[in-house]
Amino acid sequence: xxxxxxxxxxxxxxxxxxxxxxxxxxxxxxxxxxxxxxxxxxxxxxxxxxxxxxxxxxxxxxxxxxxxxxxxxxxxxxxxxxxxxxxxxxxxxxxxxxxxxxxxxxxxxxxxxxxxxx
RNA sequence: AGAACAGGUUGGGCGGUCGCUGCUGGCAUCUCAAAUCGUCAGUUUUCGGAUUCAUCUGAAAUACCAGACUUGAGUUACCCAGGAGAGGAAAGUCCGAACACUACAGGGCAGCGAGCCCGCUAACGGCGGGGCGUUCGAGCAAUCGGACGACGACAAGUGCAACAGAGAACAGACCAGCCACGCUCUUGAGAUUUCUUUUGAGAUCUCAAUAGAAUCGCGGAUUGAGAGAUUCGGGAUUCGAACGCGCGGUGAUGGGUGAAACGGUGCGGCCCUUCGGGGCUUAAAGUAAGAGCGCACCGGCGUAUGUGGUGACAUAUACGGCCAGGCAAACUCCUCGCAGUGCAAGAUCAAAUAGGGAGGCGUCACCAGGGCUGCCCGCCCGAAUCCCGAUACAUCGGGAUACGACCUCCGGGUAGAUCGCUUGAUCCAAUCUGGCAACAGUUGGACUAGAUGAAUGAUCGCCACUCCGGUCUCAGUUUUCAGAUCUCAGAUUUGGGAUCUCAAAUUUGAGAUUUGAAAUCUGAGAUCGGAGAACAGAAUUCGGCUUAUAGACCUGUUCUCUUU
RNA sequence: GGGGCUGUAGCUUAGUUGGCCAAAAGCGCUGCACUGUCGAUGCAGAGAUCGCGAGUUCAAAUCUCGUCAGUCCCG
Numbered sequence: 001x002x003x004x005x006x007x008x009x010x011x012x013x014x015x016x017x018x019x020x021x022x023x024x025x026x027x028x029x030x031x032x033x034x035x036x037x038x039x040x041x042x043x044x045x046x047x048x049x050x051x052x053x054x055x056x057x058x059x060x061x062x063x064x065x066x067x068x069x070x071x072x073x074x075x076x077x078x079x080x081x082x083x084x085x086x087x088x089x090x091x092x093x094x095x096x097x098x099x100x101x102x103x104x105x106x107x108x109x110x111x112x113x114x115x116x117x118x
Numbered sequence: 119a120g121a122a123c124a125g126g127u128u129g130g131g132c133g134g135u136c137g138c139u140g141c142u143g144g145c146a147u148c149u150c151a152a153a154u155c156g157u158c159a160g161u162u163u164u165c166g167g168a169u170u171c172a173u174c175u176g177a178a179a180u181a182c183c184a185g186a187c188u189u190g191a192g193u194u195a196c197c198c199a200g201g202a203g204a205g206g207a208a209a210g211u212c213c214g215a216a217c218a219c220u221a222c223a224g225g226g227c228a229g230c231g232a233g234c235c236c237g238c239u240a241a242c243g244g245c246g247g248g249g250c251g252u253u254c255g256a257g258c259a260a261u262c263g264g265a266c267g268a269c270g271a272c273a274a275g276u277g278c279a280a281c282a283g284a285g286a287a288c289a290g291a292c293c294a295g296c297c298a299c300g301c302u303c304u305u306g307a308g309a310u311u312u313c314u315u316u317u318g319a320g321a322u323c324u325c326a327a328u329a330g331a332a333u334c335g336c337g338g339a340u341u342g343a344g345a346g347a348u349u350c351g352g353g354a355u356u357c358g359a360a361c362g363c364g365c366g367g368u369g370a371u372g373g374g375u376g377a378a379a380c381g382g383u384g385c386g387g388c389c390c391u392u393c394g395g396g397g398c399u400u401a402a403a404g405u406a407a408g409a410g411c412g413c414a415c416c417g418g419c420g421u422a423u424g425u426g427g428u429g430a431c432a433u434a435u436a437c438g439g440c441c442a443g444g445c446a447a448a449c450u451c452c453u454c455g456c457a458g459u460g461c462a463a464g465a466u467c468a469a470a471u472a473g474g475g476a477g478g479c480g481u482c483a484c485c486a487g488g489g490c491u492g493c494c495c496g497c498c499c500g501a502a503u504c505c506c507g508a509u510a511c512a513u514c515g516g517g518a519u520a521c522g523a524c525c526u527c528c529g530g531g532u533a534g535a536u537c538g539c540u541u542g543a544u545c546c547a548a549u550c551u552g553g554c555a556a557c558a559g560u561u562g563g564a565c566u567a568g569a570u571g572a573a574u575g576a577u578c579g580c581c582a583c584u585c586c587g588g589u590c591u592c593a594g595u596u597u598u599c600a601g602a603u604c605u606c607a608g609a610u611u612u613g614g615g616a617u618c619u620c621a622a623a624u625u626u627g628a629g630a631u632u633u634g635a636a637a638u639c640u641g642a643g644a645u646c647g648g649a650g651a652a653c654a655g656a657a658u659u660c661g662g663c664u665u666a667u668a669g670a671c672c673u674g675u676u677c678u679c680u681u682u
Numbered sequence: 683g684g685g686g687c688u689g690u691a692g693c694u695u696a697g698u699u700g701g702c703c704a705a706a707a708g709c710g711c712u713g714c715a716c717u718g719u720c721g722a723u724g725c726a727g728a729g730a731u732c733g734c735g736a737g738u739u740c741a742a743a744u745c746u747c748g749u750c751a752g753u754c755c756c757g
Contacts, residue, residue, distance in 0.1 A: 008571085051655090064136095064137075068136085068137095094576090
């Protein structure tokens with residue numbers, strides 16, 4: 001079902017070849033993976049987010065967001081590898097705000113998809 | 119009562135929905151075992167029946183085979199159910215241990231660390247109690263209380279101390295002081311005394327004057343930015359065989375410096391002398407002046423002994439002992455301790471088109487071998503086979519080709535998996551026991567995260583806490599308006615007697631009390647809405663230390679206000 | 683898990699065998715002069731309690747301990 005990106009090589013591949021989408025709470029790197037499912041990788045660095053408590057909360061919020069909004073990914077044509085970087089303001093927000101941001105990102109990805117098909 | 123600071127305790131509660139990671143139970147499956155000599159199915163054999171030869175069917179077998187059912191044990195995917203799931207610091211990684219592997223005869227050097235005493239503890243640089251020191255406060259004092267202390271040795275050696283000051287570590291000598299010697303060293307009068315026959319000479323003292331000197335004012339000149347320096351004139355006081363000048367000695371009495379100046383006080387007599395010393399008294403008898411010399415006392419230190427204390431230490435006495443400054447968070451010395459690496463330690467299992475060793479009955483494939491560095495790669499010599507070229511078909515030249523596949527066994531080991539991994543120097547309770555306490559014991563109870571690219575989350579509701587705002591109720595303060603009562607003042611009317619006074623009534627103004635209404639403020643309660651709620655996330659496990667921390671509660675100190 | 687380095691004016695640095703350091707320099711800042719104005723130049727000035735807290739010493743930026751922050755390295 002849902003899978004996570006683990007190794008450093010997976011992340012580097014997405015950073016290098018994927019597309020970047022910025023929002024106020026997170027930054028997403030997206031790369032089509034030709035698999036039967038979407039995969040998620042989360043980063044919350046000490047430099048970007050803060051201490052361990054903040055980083056834990058950021059990671060959990062992003063994971064919860066991905067879990068709750070799995071349905072919106074069904075509308076996409078392909079499956080992707082997602083790498084989401086948390087930003088400093090993220091831990092002080094509620095999960096609803098994160099979901100809103102994430103859906104905007106998904107919409108942009110879908111937009112891109114349609115454009116490339118045409 | 120409030121505020122600030124410091125220390126300690128605590129570190130919100132209940133429930134719903136979705137999700138994550140272990141655990142427990144249930145279940146398909148799978149594995150193993152057992153027994154029923156169980157049941158069903160299949161195969162084979164024998165016998166019988168039916169039928170068309172095929173075939174179907176019934177019975178039997180200590181027969182064979184292995185499947186299902188039963189029971190037990192183990193195992194696990196999904197699913198279901200149950201139950202659990204971050205901290206007082208999980209942090210910093212500053213100490214101490216457990217545990218694991220590696221190394222290790224014993225000893226030393228080097229390096230690092232610890233360093234008042236006793237106790238607690240598995241251990242500690244931690245904790246408890248005590249001693250000593252510094253400092254602050256209280257008190258007349260004895261003493262008491264708080265804070266701090268890396269608290270062995272500078273009386274083994276080496277080293278360091280700016281500035282100031284004469285001198286800063288085998289001390290020193292600037293000025294003043296003291297002592298001796300030399301130089302300048304006038305005149306008159308008087309007194310005393312010595313020598314001399316006398317004149318006279320010398321010494322000491324007093325008075326006066328003067329050359330000169332010192333000190334203190336005043337005025338001028340030169341120089342200088344100034345402060346001041348030099349010099350001249352004149353005055354006062356003092357000295358005048360020195361209180362001047364010079365050359366020495368003495369030694370720390372004073373000046374002054376500094377954080378620090380080598381502990382302080384007192385005494386050192388009399389007589390003789392050939393000047394070396396001797397005698398008497400004395401506790402002891404130095405000089406020109408003196409001392410670091412002699413003696414005594416006080417103070418401090420050290421050592422020894424006694425007493426008290428487990429001990430650090432305290433206290434007393436003695437010394438043919440000493441006077442020694444500070445700094446070892448300067449080098450150093452002394453005593454004691456320390457092997458190294460850290461759960462990515464380490465243990466077990468163990469994939470592959472990776473890879474080591476040994477063997478091979480048989481099968482497939484291949485074919486001598488040697489050297490250059492032990493292996494691999496590579497290169498060289500060389501045999502054989504194949505290909506190409508030349509050719510007299512003898513041969514010559516060039517090129518190519520091999521060290522296995524497969525099977526069996528053994529050993530290592532990467533990815534990965536499992537274990538280590540959470541029941542432990544554990545936690546909780548007790549008006550229990552021992553101990554001043556740290557702590558230990560006893561009894562009873564509890565099981566309380568185990569992740570590994572790393573779970574412990576998201577969200578909602580209610581209650582509790584704090585703050586802000588609104589509404590209502592109650593209490594109080596102040597103001598305004600209205601009414602009532604009382605007091606005072608004035609005016610009018612009436613009556614009594616005398617232009618005045620008394621009494622009654624009406625009215626106006628002021629003040630006080632009280633009632634009601636409104637507004638404002640304060641406090642309490644109820645209710646509604648909004649906001650806030652710290653520091654911070656386990657990574658092998660414990661014991662400490664340190665640091666961060668909203669709110670609440672407790673304790674202490676300081677300050678302010680109120681009441682008595 | 684283990685180990686090292688750094689912290690001094692607004693910025694960049696010096697000073698770290700304790701002492702004339704109550705801390706130096708450059709850039710920057712302020713004022714004045716110069717100029718019609720700005721720049722440049724000249725003169726003058728301000729700006730630090732040496733990350734923080736203790737201790738040792740007569741004396742600490744310097745020595746010691748603790749602590750905070752930053753940064754680097756190894757596995």
